[in-house]
Amino acid sequence: MTDIETTRRHDGSRDDISGAVDGSLRQDVSYLGSLLGRVLRESGGAELFQAVEDVRAAVIAAYEGADGASLDDAQRLVDALDQELAEQVARAFTCYFHLSNLAEEHHRVRVLRRRGSEASAAGDSVSATLRQLTDEVGAEEASKRLDALRFHPVLTAHPTEARRRAVASSIRRISDLMTDRDRLENDVAVAEAERRLLEEVDTLWRTSPIRTTRPTPLDEVRTAMSIFDQTLFEIVPQVYRLLDDRLLGDAAGREPAVAPAFMRLGTWIGGDRDGNPHVTAEVTRAAADIAAEHVLLGLHRATTRVGGTLTLDEAETPASAELVALAEAQRAMDADVASRIGVRSPHELHRRVLMFVAARIDATRREGAPLAYGHPDELLADLRVVQQSLRTAGAHRSANGDLQGLVWQVETFGFHLAELEVRQHSQVHRTALEELRAADPVAGGEQPTGGDAGADTAPPARSEMTDEVLSVFRTIADLQKRYGTRAASRYIVSFTQSSADLANVYELAERAMGDEPAPVLDVIPLFETFADLEASTRILDEALRTEAVQKRLAATGRRLEVMLGYSDSSKDVGPVSATFALYSAQARIADWAAENDIELTLFHGRGGALGRGGGPANEAVLAQPPASVDGRFKITEQGEVIFAQYGNKTIAARHVEQMAAATLLASSPSNEQANATAAARFAEVASTMDVASREAFFGLVKADGFASWFAAVTPMEEVGLLALGSRPARRGLSVESLEDLRAIPWVFAWTQARINLAGWYGLGSALEAVGDLELLREAYATWPLFSAMIKNVEMSLAKTDEHIAREYLALADRDDLAERVLDEMARTRKWVLAVSGHGEVLDGRPVLSRAVRLRSPYVDALSLLQLRALRAIRVAGGGDPADADHRLLLLSVNGIAAGLQNTG
Secondary structure, X not given: OOOOOEEEOOOOOEEEOOOOOOHHHHHHHHHHHHHHHHHHHHHHHHHHHHHHHHHHHHHHHHHHOHHHOOHHHHHHHHHHOOHHHHHHHHHHHHHHHHHHHHHHHHHHHXXXXXXXXXXXXXXXXXXXXXXXXXXXXXXXXXXHHHHOOEEEEEEEOXXXXXXXXXXXXXXXXXXXXXXXXXXXXXXXXXXXXXXXXXXXXXXXXXXXXXOOOOOOHHHHHHHHHHHHXXXXXXXXXXXXXXXXXXXXXXXXXXXXXXXXXXXXXXXXXXXXXXXXXXXXXXXXXXXXXXXXXXXXXHHHHHHHHHHHHOOOOOOOOOOOHHHHHHHHHHHHHOHHHHHHHHHHOOOOHHHHHHHHHHHHHHHHHOOOOOOOOOOHHHHHHHHHHHHHHHXXXXXXXXXXXXXHHHHHHHHHHOOOOOEEOEEEEHHHHHHHHHHHHHHOHHHHOOOOOOOOOOOOOOOOOOOHHXXXXXXXXXXXXXXXXHHOHHHOOXXXXXXXXXXXXXXXXXXXXXXXHOOOOXXXXXXXXXXXXXXXXXXXXXXXHHHHOOHHHHHXXXXXXXXXXXXXXXXXXXXXXXXXXXXXXXXXXXXXXXXXXXXXXXXXXXXXXXXXXXXXXXXXHHHHHHOOOOOOOOOEEEEEEEHHHHHHHHOOHHHHHHHHHHHHHHHHHHOOHHHHXXXXXXXXXXXXXXXXXXXXXXXXXXHHHOOOOHHHHHHHHOOXXXXXXXXXXXXXXXXXXXXXXXXXXXXHXXXXXXXXXXXXXXXXXXXXXXXXXXXOHHHHHHHHHHOHHHHHHHHHHHHXXXXXXXXXXXXXXXXXXXXXXXXXXXXXXXXXXHHHHHHHOOOOOOOOOHHHHHHHHHHHHHHHHHHHHHHHHHHHHHHOOOOOOOOHHHHHHHHHHHHHHHHHOOOO
């Protein structure tokens, strides 16, 4: 299998893309494709290789319209394959996409490394942003804003990573070998590298892409830990160091660091129990313990390494009085450990003290050990004593080098690694409190209602659900005692619909702990539906008057966090209206916070796909309403996005810096003024688009029989068979309406059908309703929110395919709904191109555009295999989920997800 050199544009003209894709990337894709071809011949013989090549040639010919070739011709070829061969062909194309994705990542890293310092000085770097901010607000204010900067990604276990962990590990090994190969010059070494690559490609081919069992929440925790171990622990101090070097210039290393530890890591994995019965209090405790184990091991290794390098003789680098006192305190803690360390470094007190610190970190990992630190602040205090002693002795570079990196790691990760957040549905709390109040009416402040409340009336039994709810609060209290309050204090209430939903959490915490102090909680409302977003400030106003919230605000210096859900609002009113509703809600909440003297942090529950708030996150930050960011940006990172953004050290460092820079720039006077001016200028445009898009969206999703039609024309039901994550795909037993379905399979299913409806439906009608093309082009040029929307929809449309979509829509006998979808697709494409001024979607991003078109014919092959399976399943009326047709369908789902590079 090799890469495509030409494709056909939608207007029918042949398009040579060979010069548009970097030669090194093309060579890598071609090379890996040739290795896969060799493996296919060795494994399946000439028949398999020829079948793959025949299908490849057929879909390319159909895509390009060459010599009258059509999609029907390719479908007939696919349908003629016997079952085993069809499955092998699906797996071959899936492997090809994994290798192509790997090559693209490899090339991206190559480009970033080639740029070197040039990339770090780019306009979207933190240092460049700080210079711009200094020009606008002055050096003192800019420095103050930098110190307050916070970028807070939160890892979630939402099931959008279609790859098995074994597949991901195989891909990572191939990537490492490709990196090694780039450095080789010796022919013998090159040949050996190729042998090893063939071995790994063969392993990838032979590894089943389908999970046989659904991962447990703790499996998901361990998967996330691999990202921390492989990249985050190392790259975070590197990002700070890069900024520090830029800020201090020639003084870097000689002067104390000025770059703040601006990143905080959060996690829902093991804490998000909304709709997931497998996440229990026991799981939450285990998740926190696993994370702490990883970070304490990392800190122990780092401290041991840094301590081992501090071989500074006391004669040349005398210890300060504070360091001597610390060393004496350490000896008093454990004379044997101190003596054992002292034997190896008798005249190197800085080294001895730091090695003892390493021993204390190791003891902290083993809970209850006498040397254990009680809190990460104690560790920071010891490190700073060593730092200051080195500075006093003139060893500035030792003080400000790797030791400073260790300080940054402790400041960022503490002893907990990621701040574990608990999420639960508001209705669960209501039900639990009803039970508790019924059993204890006096404590609940209520009297029994209905019937004769006689002395012989026994209190109702408490359900397992209520017991579980209470045990969660006891677990949080234990985790705070073990790892500090920061480890687990945020409690998110999904579907917050009143201030009582927040007060209920505080009451449950009090009830759970009895006579013991309740855990410290920051109860965070999550506004998800359109109605809840509209009611957000009223709910916050009511909450502000409750005693529990007032008490917490007093303790935090009036800091408050509010979360916004992108998924359900988009599924609720469509992507266009949801975009405007979210913007409006943020603006109102920011104004409300200012009026009430509250330091607000908005938490954005963005998904990976465009239908769930996806798209370039740094561009989204800059499009937020004035005063809504204020130097703090918190965002969910999930599924395939976690691995895409944080799986590689170079890419992860670039992502963190871009996000931090955007967070800093978003609150600049120039950016806030641009957003404020545009919002006022185009308020009527937004209103018109909102009404028209919602009308179009409701016309589809509220049509009679829509839910069953949606299930028929997409692999929605079958996607639920994939063991993607521990959480169920739906809230009930069946999908009778759109409300029953979670947002992820809603997006995933439309993506698989090559329609991507969740990302664009309604925009064409909205733009047509405005009608004024010049006004819309002005909005595209000057309104960041509108521009980001159009660009995101361009990406979504680039991954649609009208011809393939028609085949999926024909799976059900509802021509009215099918034509409605196709008409809106054509309308949206027409207006997006007119507004952007492009001849074809993504013309403004030519490399990305051509990369998408390069992939499309290969995705077509998997779509045709999936259609074959779906038709057979529909004819059989569902059939057995374990049969061959379902197996082929699930194989195609994995392949299409890999080819399109997003799921939900």
